[in-house]
Amino acid sequence: xxxxxxxxxxxxxxxxxxxxxxxxxxxxxxxxxxxxxxxxxxxxxxxxxxxxxxxxxxxxxxxxxxxxxxxxxxxxxxxxxxxxxxxxxxxxxxxxxxxxxxxxxxxxxxxxxxxxxxxxxxxxxxxxxxxxxxxxxxxxxxxxxxxxxxxxxxxxxxxxxxxxxxxxxxxxxxxxxxxxxxxxxxxxxxxxxxxxxxxxxxxxxxxxxxxxxxxxxxxxxxxxxxxxxxxxxxxxxxxxxxxxxxxxxxxxxxxxxxxxxxxxxxxxxxxxxxxxxxxxxxxxxxxxxxxxxxxxxxxxxxxxxxxxxxxxxxxxxxxxxxxxxxxxxxxxxxxxxxx
Amino acid sequence: xxxxxxxxxxxxxxxxxxxxxxxxxxxxxxxxxxxxxxxxxxxxxxxxxxxxxxxxxxxxxxxxxxxxxxxxxxxxxxxxxxxxxxxxxxxxxxxxxxxxxxxxxxxxxxxxxxxxxxxxxxxxxxxxxxxxxxxxxxxxxxxxxxxxxxxxxxxxxxxxxxxxxxxxxxxxxxxxxxxxxxxxxxxxxxxxxxxxxxxxxxxxxxxxxxxxxxxxxxxxxxxxxxxxxxxxxxxxxxxxxxxxxxxxxxxxxxxxxxxxxxxxxxxxxxxxxxxxxxxxxxxxxxxxxxxxxxxxxxxxxxxxxxxxxxxxxxxxxxxxxxxxxxxxxxxxxxxxxxxxxx
Numbered sequence: 001x002x003x004x005x006x007x008x009x010x011x012x013x014x015x016x017x018x019x020x021x022x023x024x025x026x027x028x029x030x031x032x033x034x035x036x037x038x039x040x041x042x043x044x045x046x047x048x049x050x051x052x053x054x055x056x057x058x059x060x061x062x063x064x065x066x067x068x069x070x071x072x073x074x075x076x077x078x079x080x081x082x083x084x085x086x087x088x089x090x091x092x093x094x095x096x097x098x099x100x101x102x103x104x105x106x107x108x109x110x111x112x113x114x115x116x117x118x119x120x121x122x123x124x125x126x127x128x129x130x131x132x133x134x135x136x137x138x139x140x141x142x143x144x145x146x147x148x149x150x151x152x153x154x155x156x157x158x159x160x161x162x163x164x165x166x167x168x169x170x171x172x173x174x175x176x177x178x179x180x181x182x183x184x185x186x187x188x189x190x191x192x193x194x195x196x197x198x199x200x201x202x203x204x205x206x207x208x209x210x211x212x213x214x215x216x217x218x219x220x221x222x223x224x225x226x227x228x229x230x231x232x233x234x235x236x237x238x239x240x241x242x243x244x245x246x247x248x249x250x251x252x253x254x255x256x257x258x259x260x261x262x263x264x265x266x267x268x269x270x271x272x273x274x275x276x277x278x279x280x281x282x283x284x285x286x287x288x289x290x291x292x293x294x295x296x297x298x299x300x301x302x303x304x305x306x307x308x309x310x311x312x313x314x315x316x317x318x319x320x321x322x323x324x325x326x327x328x329x330x331x332x333x334x335x336x337x338x339x
Numbered sequence: 340x341x342x343x344x345x346x347x348x349x350x351x352x353x354x355x356x357x358x359x360x361x362x363x364x365x366x367x368x369x370x371x372x373x374x375x376x377x378x379x380x381x382x383x384x385x386x387x388x389x390x391x392x393x394x395x396x397x398x399x400x401x402x403x404x405x406x407x408x409x410x411x412x413x414x415x416x417x418x419x420x421x422x423x424x425x426x427x428x429x430x431x432x433x434x435x436x437x438x439x440x441x442x443x444x445x446x447x448x449x450x451x452x453x454x455x456x457x458x459x460x461x462x463x464x465x466x467x468x469x470x471x472x473x474x475x476x477x478x479x480x481x482x483x484x485x486x487x488x489x490x491x492x493x494x495x496x497x498x499x500x501x502x503x504x505x506x507x508x509x510x511x512x513x514x515x516x517x518x519x520x521x522x523x524x525x526x527x528x529x530x531x532x533x534x535x536x537x538x539x540x541x542x543x544x545x546x547x548x549x550x551x552x553x554x555x556x557x558x559x560x561x562x563x564x565x566x567x568x569x570x571x572x573x574x575x576x577x578x579x580x581x582x583x584x585x586x587x588x589x590x591x592x593x594x595x596x597x598x599x600x601x602x603x604x605x606x607x608x609x610x611x612x613x614x615x616x617x618x619x620x621x622x623x624x625x626x627x628x629x630x631x632x633x634x635x636x637x638x639x640x641x642x643x644x645x646x647x648x649x650x651x652x653x654x655x656x657x658x659x660x661x662x663x664x665x666x667x668x669x670x671x672x673x674x675x676x677x678x679x680x681x
Contacts, residue, residue: 083495083499086499089506090499090502090503090506133670133674135674143673143674145495145498145499146436146495146498146669146673147670147673147674149441149498149499149502149669150666150667150669150670150673151666151670152502152666153606153607153662153663153665153666153669154662154663154666154667154670155666156662157659157660157662157663157666158663160531160655160656160659160662161650161655161659161663164650164653164655165650165653179513254506254510255506255510258503302514302517303517305510305513306510306513306514306517307514308510309506309507309509309510309511309513309514310507310510310511310514312503312506312507312510
């Protein structure tokens with residue numbers, strides 16, 4: 001079993017690298033994969049080197065980092081909510097981060113760092129509000145997802161309200177950001193998210209084993225000696241922070257957090273959050289979506305968020321055809337609605 | 340005293356319902372008058388009546404005839420359609436959070452409308468409504484394929500399926516608008532859900548769909564009472580649950596298509612109203628449908644008026660106001676639902 005996981009991770013990583021090379025070769029000044037590889041190895045022409053290191057490499061690396069952050073966050077949330085569709089984009093934290101970001105763009109003007117801080121504050125605040133609204137059992141409740149959906153709607157409305165109050169420039173900047181966009185992401189965007197990942201992901205991985213226990217049910221986990229409440233609380237904060245960091249960097253890129261953990265799980269055929277395979281899968285999805293967005297149309301570039309929405313549609317169809325019985329599992333207590 | 344004691348529970352229920360009916364009608368009249376009078380240019384009530392009943396072409400008369408009245412009529416039609424669609428969907432699916440907005444049905448209609456507009460350049464609502472109907476019906480089928488189940492579905496699963504499908508539709512819409520800026524310009528405000536700037540003559544083509552949807556929905560009331568007892572009991576009463584559900588879905592599709600073609604995807608009205616109505620009307624579907632159809636325009640117009648007043652000189656589209664108000668009501672409702680574990 002373990003060797004299968006290793007093989008899956010290796011294959012996904014190779015695929016990510018291959019797509020990344022193609023993506024680096026794409027643009028107004030196209031480069032062949034061979035030229036890209038030579039340049040990355042430090043043997044290309046000086047002009048190629050400039051194009052790659054100044055413009056295209058940081059964008060691809062940002063895509064990888066955003067994918068990892070979203071996928072790990074999604075894997076944690078799906079385990080916490082015990083629902084394959086319970087990802088941060090569905091339950092409102094992505095919208096909360098977006099509201100924070102839009103609010104900072106409009107109220108304080110746009111610096112990368114301030115938008116990031118705004119997005120993180122928005123995400124955490126939303127997390128707090130949602131968990132309080134969930135009631136005494138908090139994050140354990142089935143309400144988590146439904147309350148999140150309601151709060152999402154409110155936040156989307158608040159975003160629009162903010163936009164009507166903004167100047168045209170601020171509004172257009174906020175709108176571009178709100179779709180989920182990687183255009184123009186240079187090294188300045190990369191370092192903050194890399195630092196955040198370096199801090200957050202190892203802590204999540206440390207909790208990988210208790211998280212696996214949670215998947216077997218709270219009673220079982222408690223029986224094995226897991227402090228269920230504490231684990232949930234810590235992981236909740238970590239996952240919200242990961243979403244917020246990703247949203248701060250690239251805007252709310254939809255569906256990655258939803259799809260990556262499930263796809264990884266199908267490939268490894270292992271129960272549990274599958275944190276590492278999910279992370280690599282997330283990186284692959286975002287890099288691929290950004291590459292496709294630059295490739296599909298000659299005239300205009302599609303923002304990465306639009307592409308992930310479309311890919312998400314394909315994922316849903318697949319979910320519907322193949323995985324319905326095993327994936328659409330829902331806690332038994334909510335299965336009946338008496339009239 | 341003795342007389343009071345002999346009044347049965349049934350009579351009490353009946354008088355509560357009649358009282359509710361009277362209250363809803365009064366509220367509808369009040370909110371219609373307010374919708375005509377309030378806005379960036381405020382009119383005294385006298386001017387409203389003057390424009391309605393003694394039109395002589397003065398400025399305030401023109402404002403009423405050309406702007407406020409069409410907007411208010413549109414609100415009434417769209418509100419009725421949304422409220423009825425929500426009430427129907429809740430009883431057909433036996434799921435308390437079913438609603439054309441939350442389940443992505445309105446956005447399904449919107450996708451095909453944007454598609455028709457971008458590809459064929461169609462802009463007349465009377466033609467768009469055909470596309471809207473295909474979209475709303477297709478979206479309903481898709482959401483049920485993903486999140487539905489036989490009998491009473493789980494609120495959680497259905498809502499998630501709706502959210503996922505809706506996110507997909509929103510993405511497709513965005514892609515189409517990124518590709519075609521002319522469509523973006525035309526659809527930008529409509530996609531948020533707005534009652535403003537619609538020409539009434541555009542809307543006459545929607546009337547047959549609207550009437551068909553309303554009549555079908557109201558005729559289904561008695562059958563819905565039968566299937567509320569469960570499928571076995573319904574069979575015993577001579578009803579055919581599968582046929583009733585299908586007809587209900589057709590009506591929902593028609594009504595959601597009309598509302599979306601007229602003023603864009605508007606969420607939560609179909610959720611809030613039937614729940615409020617059930618508080619006073621009990622479980623008789625005929626009363627729930629009848630009161631919902633009258634109460635929903637009150638809620639939609641009230642949200643529209645709120646949107647005109649809160650944003651100062653600009654105005655907030657009604658879809659945004661219903662998102663904020665409805666989202667909060669939705670959270671409140673979830674907290675009260677016994678079937679969703681705390």
